[in-house]
Structure formats: structure tokens, C-alpha cells
Amino acid sequence: MTSDSGSVLLTAVIPNFNHGAVLGEAIQALAEQVPGADEIVVVDDASTDNSIEVLERLSLKYPNLRIVQLPRNMGAISALNRGLREARGKYVYFGAADDLTLPGLFEATLAELERHPMAAFASCEVAVVDAETGNRGARPPVRPSYAPAYLAPSDVARVLKRIDNWILTGTAVVRRDLLVEVGGFDAAMGSFADSFVFRRLSLKYGCCFIPQLGLIWRINATGVSRTHVADPVASMQTLDTAIESIKTDPVFPVWYAAVFERRWRFAIGRIAADARPMNRAVLLYLSPGPVSRAVLTGALKLGGAVGRVTALGWLSLRERPTSILGLIRTRLARSRWVRASARSRTGSNAHAVVGTRPISNPDT
Template identity: 35%
Template structure:
């Protein structure tokens, strides 16, 4: 007689929403969780001593959802400490963190948790996301990551990730990343000292240790509005320099990363920060000075950027090209080869609609 085996229990998941004074966006972020076709098993909202109407908005969502929980901080503790707090109390197999100003596609958890069931040893499950603006969809649809981990959905080994990091970076959007909880804990959780870089750096370590499953679909929406936690840190030259030095030392002393990745990581993040500033609304002279500082440039660099930015949109493109030449952030050949795949990902999903 053939012994009967019970099917493995479906994996469980907690979604965590750190919030500080984002009452205006909470109906969309929490609404996108409430509208998931596969409901999360737990939701933890951590309010970091908000002074706006956040609590009232959160409590409306909690009123008829017993699996949702609110944690209120009496003093501001920062996003990373809140993430570690949630990690310590979560009891599910998987955990994800959604910015209070971001949102999820309705099928995100359904598709991500299907792969979590298929690949229980992966360190994380990550999908693409679309950039949206303060009021919703941007004028031009933009996909992140800029370079794809793979042209189609796939399970990637640590060796695959090492190879991918040679060509590009910033593959792991926090908006659309689910972490295997025990793997996250085994690596020590989020490093408070790294601030807004903590989740991206930890995602790289997870992928390089356990591998990850990449979903080639846009299943989340990352809102850029100028007040983002990560944007504010990344575009401050002094803060960026300090964080890059600290992370560079961690990379240099780790055997996980490709040789020379500490230098590559710094160049790529300087380019990303400068690109954020380039797309901002500040005056050209101030923009040139900030970009030059982010790129660790000198007065000649600042003067060149001022000249380029004086030529309007053409100068903007020229400045972007100069920044890319200066930092060499990714393989242009591979980026161009992925053009069709990127367009297909965006066209397969309708543009953002608020819940």
C-alpha cells in the first residue's frame, strides 16, 4: 500500500506598513492591501508618532479586520527600527514592507505567494514596480528596476545574482519584495546604521546567500513625491558619502559580492542620486552644484553642468549622458537588449488606479 502524504501547508505572509505623517496616502496604500486577491495573513501598521490624521485613517481599516494590528510609537524611532520590531513579532513564513505612500497591484500577493510555495528556500521573491507621482500616474510610465534581473520570470541562484550585479543594480524594490522571515533573521535583520540603504543592502545579501525568484511583472507602485525617506537621504551629499563609505567597507569584507563591487556600488548609487536631482524642480545652478557634489566632483564639473543645463531639455539629456559616462552605472548593451521585455511588462499591466 502506497503511504499517503499530506500536501505542504500553504506559506503564510505578513505585510508591514511603516507610517509617519502619510495620512493623505494611507487610503491608497492600505486600500491596496485590503484589495489583494490573496489576502495577507497578518498586517502590521507601525505609526512612528504621526502628528497628522494617520491614526484615524488606520483605525478605519482596522475596525473590521481582526488580522490587522496597529503599533503606535510615543516617540519617533525611524523606519528601520520599526521594520526590525515587526520582524521580531511576525510569525509567518514570509514578510513584506510597504511604504505608507506606495501601493500594490491587486494580484501582487497571489502571484508572489504562489512562487513562495514553489520555491520555499529562496531568500526573497521580487517583482517589478511602476513609478507614480504625488497624485497618481506619471505622465510617462516608468518601470523599475531600470535593468531587469532576467528577461522573464525565473528562479535565480546566488551565482546568477553575482553575474547580474556585474551588469546592473537596484534590482530589489522594497515595494515589491517579500522576504523569507527565517532567512532575514539569520542575516541579522535590517542594519539601523545604514538608514534608507538597509533594505536594499540586505536584499542583495539575501539573494547572494539563498537566491531569489524574479517576477517579470509590474506588481507595485513606488510613489515619488520629494518627501520620500530614501530620496531625502540619497540626495544629501554628506549623508550619501557617509553611507557609501560604511557600506563599501561591509562589501569589501564580505565574500558574497563580486570583486570590486564596493567601488561599483558607490558609482551606481552616485549616479542614481544625481539622476533624482536632475529630474527635480530646483533651479539649474543649484541643481548643477548638488549633482557635482553627489558625484564627488569639483568646480569644473559644476561649471560644465551649469552650462549644459542652460540649454533646456537638450542640455538635460546631455547632462544625463555625462553623468552616465562619469559613473558607468550599467551595461548599455544589456539595457538596450531588454527594451522589448521592459515594454512588454508595462503594456501587460494597466496604469495605476487608486483603490
């Protein structure tokens, strides 16, 4: 697919490090998008498995696949920035080697971007699958809109004040020139680099949100974000760096640093509570004050489902991460969508089936 001028319209960038076992699925899902990407750029971060062999075989099947090999392991953020430099498209999609795009992702996001040329990017929802427990859910936990919509910068600020984690970068198609203009992804932000720059773009230019599933997000304990969060010192350093950048950047409202800090602390605590066993070091690191420490220590002693519910309940009460009414409304809306999809579906491929199963355990 090309733009009216004949130039490249869409580039899909996939950073990869040792995901040879699942890389083929991710590339196939991208190649099956209609409309498809003009080019798929895989930046291999000096993998030590069979990733390059897999990619070379895939390039024979998909001529729009381009392989960029880094001479040494540079980390995910460096791989993303290299992919941005390599991309020639007007729009860029940044995926992950172990996730699966669902049919309709590019069709929906590109349509909204063409309809709203002022928007920096368009994003939608994801189905979350825990590779270790089999638990499934959906994100964002609260929708900013219940119909496809352009959110102007003022709308973005209004929504962020109530619900902070609805921008899902794994589903976002972004205007390349705007991302280049702000300098790409900041490595100092660690696993928050993509979320930070997309928040900044949304507050400066506005963005589009589409309430439909566009991705299967497969999470596991060895993923980049969860590995980072499992280290309380590294997590707090990232938090401090992000807050300092937010406070000194005029694009962000003056109140946003406090909202972001509450949501980030809750996110770290939720992942720690969901770990098997619960991550004691992180939970206790998040418990300043005798009351908080007593509650979370008690939750750790209880362990199991009861302990996790206790920890999450306390963290929700303390950090107030999102809108309770929004959680309820989004859950009801998704339940109706799932029932309608189940009634209308007469056949689907394996990727679509995962997206239309009943959604439980929504991530908050």
C-alpha cells in the same frame, strides 16, 4: 491564508509617519490581494496627523489589521525592524504607506517561493509615478530575466556585475527567518538599509525575479530616499558606510564595491538632475576633476530639459551604471507587454489601469 501547518504564512508590514491621507488606499490595496496576507502590521512612527484615527477605522473593516504605535519618532528603519519583530508569518512583505500593491503581487511571489524553497525572497517590477510632475516610468531599468526565474547566488553575482539595481524591495516577499538571522535592517545604512540586506540575502541564498508589475511606487521630493539623497554629505556618508560593509563582508564578491559605488553615485546624480530646479550642491559634489566639473556646471547653467539631459548623459558616460543593451531589450519587452495588455484589457480597477498605461521615461 495560512500554511499547511496552520501557522501564519504571510505578514505585510507597513511603516507609517504622517501618511493618513493615503494610508487607506495602501491598506485597501493590500487587503484586495488574492491570496491575502494573514496579518497586516502597521507600525506608526509617532505620527502627528490623523493616521491613528484612520487606522482605527480601517481595523473595523479589516480584522487582520494590527496597529503598533511607537512612543516617539524613531525613523523608518526602526519602524521596519519593529515590524519584523512583530511579524508572525513565514514570509514578510515590507511596503510603504504611500505606495499601492497591484493585483497578483502576492500570488506571483508566493508561488515562486514555494517552487524554489532555497530562495531568500521573490520580487518583481514597479510602475513609478512622480507625484509632482506626473511623469511615469518602470523599474528595474534592466530586467535580470525575461521569464519568472530562480537566480542562484552565482547567477545573482553574474547579473550584479552588469546591472546592480534590479532588486526592488518594495515588491519583495522575504523569508522571515533568513532576514532575522542576518539581523534585519541596519540603521547605519540610512535609506539604503533595505536594498543592502536584500542584496546580501540574494548573494547568500539566491532569489526569484518575476517580470510583471507588482506595485505603484509614488515618489516625491519629501520621501525618505529623496530627502536623504538631497543632502550630499549624508549621501556620501551612507555610501562610505555601505562600501566599508561590502568590503569586509565575505558574502559580497571582491569586485562588487566598485560596481556599487558607480551605481550609487549615478543614482544620486540622477535624482539631483531630475529635481526642479536641479540640485546644484549635489551635482557639484559629484564632479571631481576639472572636466567633470566643467560639464556639470555647464548643465546647471543651461537648466531645463537640455541641462538635465546633458547632466544625465555625462553621469551615464562617467559612472556606467548599467547595461545599455539591457536597457534597450527591456524597453522593447515592456513595449510589447503594454501593447498586449491594452489589447486584452476589457475592464480593470483604478490600480490596474495605472499599471497598464504606456510606460515612458524609464528610470536608469
